[in-house]
Amino acid sequence: EVQLVQSGAEVKKPGESLRISCKGFGYSFSAYWIGWVRQKPGKGLEWMGIIYPGDSDTIYSPSFQGQVSMSADKSSSTAYLQWSTLKASDTAKYYCARGLGEGEVKVYWGQGTLVTVSS
């Protein structure tokens, strides 16, 4: 069974750094693109970008280019989303999803990681 398990909720202060994770189970982690999606409180879904764990090829949405960094570790079947300097406006739930960027394959979602940035 395909599963994506994300790391737990985080509470951070503005200016701090953060890395959240998304671990894949039940499939060949290197073989599928993984996407990251932001959902601000009470708002809709936003496409942040995708990464191919096989070679770490990464494509960012223009809205998120330079704001976050995506990476993946094939050896641990884990994808990461990272901020170097958090802002209050980064407060949101972040989802990873296997298959975003593929078009013809089923998309499986992680359970989401809530990130709260507040002084």
Place this chain on the structure above:
Amino acid sequence: QAVVTQEPSLTVSPGGTVTLTCGSSTGAVTSDHYPYWFQQKPGQAPKTMIYDTSNKHSWTPARFSGSLLGGKAALTLSGAQPEDEAEYYCLVSYNGTRSGIFGGGTKLTVL
């Protein structure tokens, strides 16, 4: 950047039929946009209902179907159930499949 448009809200009676649509500011949505449909209930992660225009996940009830209709992607629910009440998001792919834009979501009420 393109804008993907959905109806903000729709209401359907239990047992009734409703069609949600998903349009693109760049023109007609086609199969080359590999449209997806996701269901999200309050406090839950999105759940994929339809991918690649009309393909269903193993958990997608038969009453849901995806299609292209009048230049838009469409999600039709035939025989609505109370548990279908949710927010529905479409996703349209651009630049092949490596970029995507979500619609603003349709809040579907079953009443």
